[in-house]
Amino acid sequence: MFTSPVQLTDVIxxxxxxxxxxxxxxxxxxxxxxxxxxxxxxxxxxxxxAAKGLKTKAQRLHTQSNGLASTVLPVQDCKLAKRRPFDxxxxxxxxxxxxxxxxx
Numbered sequence: 001m002f003t004s005p006v007q008l009t010d011v012i013x014x015x016x017x018x019x020x021x022x023x024x025x026x027x028x029x030x031x032x033x034x035x036x037x038x039x040x041x042x043x044x045x046x047x048x049x050a051a052k053g054l055k056t057k058a059q060r061l062h063t064q065s066n067g068l069a070s071t072v073l074p075v076q077d078c079k080l081a082k083r084r085p086f087d088x089x090x091x092x093x094x095x096x097x098x099x100x101x102x103x104x
Contacts, residue, residue: 024058
């Protein structure tokens, strides 16, 4: 039985194709995997039934590992380079001292 948390986002009904479509995210073993899923259904289908069908389709793709998926990696902290503090007075002074040296 499949027990990983599942999240549905951007659920829409595509009237041209007569399908419910969604991005389904499955959280499994510390990583999130997203699947683009679609199920053929009439517009009169309830949202709960459509969500259940989209969830089932994503779980099937997840267990078979042959569907188009994107994996969301955890964000890592990065160290930024240190900058010198900006002193507007020194900057203006440098402009005044060099005003004849450079043409604009």
